[in-house]
Amino acid sequence: MNYLLNGPVILLARLILGGVFILASLDKISNPEAFAAAIGNYHVLPFGLENLLALILPWLEFITGIFIIAGIMVDGAAIMIIIMNMIFIIAISQALARGISIECGCFSVSSAAEGDKIGIITVIRDIGYLILGFLIFYRQKHKFEFFPKPV
Amino acid sequence: MNIRIPIVQAILLVVISLLIGLGSNIISSKPIPWFAEELAVVDMVEINSDEPILAAISLKQAKVFFDEEVLFVDARDEGYYQAGHIKGAMKNIFLYELIFKIEEKQNKDTPLVVYCGDPGCGDSEQLAYDFKDMGFTKLYVFKGGWLEWSKAGYPSEVGK
16 A cells, blocks of 8 residues: 555556546637537536536646646645546436436547447546545655645 | 645636636637526517527427428437437438538528427537538527427437
């Protein structure tokens, strides 16, 4: 366990999560309208709010991804990754439980033909990210972190 | 560990994203409204005008269009379409292919009705806006969608 919370594993987790979150944000940043529709399909937000979320969430993913790789406010970024993945898991699970078959809207939103349907795999994937997020949050060594300076 | 600092950092991340997200939307060439506005349901007078239109219609109006043999497009995923759709409605396929198929039947200034599952689904509006971007000028979103149509017992079909 100690090894998991030390050096290389944490660095790798930061790179993976950062990469995934940056990758996931790009298409959504350039297509907020399509992303808003993807959010709407989940039927969780009251109508109207999906636009606001579609404008903010992709940037949150992007900045969190950049910060966690660059070693800036890693604690805060890890918390955001944990919170976001929890929300994603809940949103996808409730859609699956209600039997709505929808596009994930996780990575690509620009083309409806691109089949990225939600499923158990999506949930497992997000649980994986969630675990990585917790590993980072409870890390013991603060290597390659630049702000705030590790004590 | 002092939990306060990480929480402050997390809040800071949200605030930064909020500022950039809303700010970039303001300067964007294609801004979207902060809060989605529901399309207004229009009456007959507006429907019969020659102006370009993108508006919501009621079940009653949808039935009138159906009886006038206006083309319907089902914006839902294929599985739902196969399980049941408005009679004669087109299936939602790759956008450009769909537009190509529509244009085989009619031009871009002929009325077109788009619908999805229920009043809460956003696919129909999204597709209608895509059509608008592609130059279609007479677009009607039947908000009640498959839910209201099938409840009313209006003509429908399965498969294909």
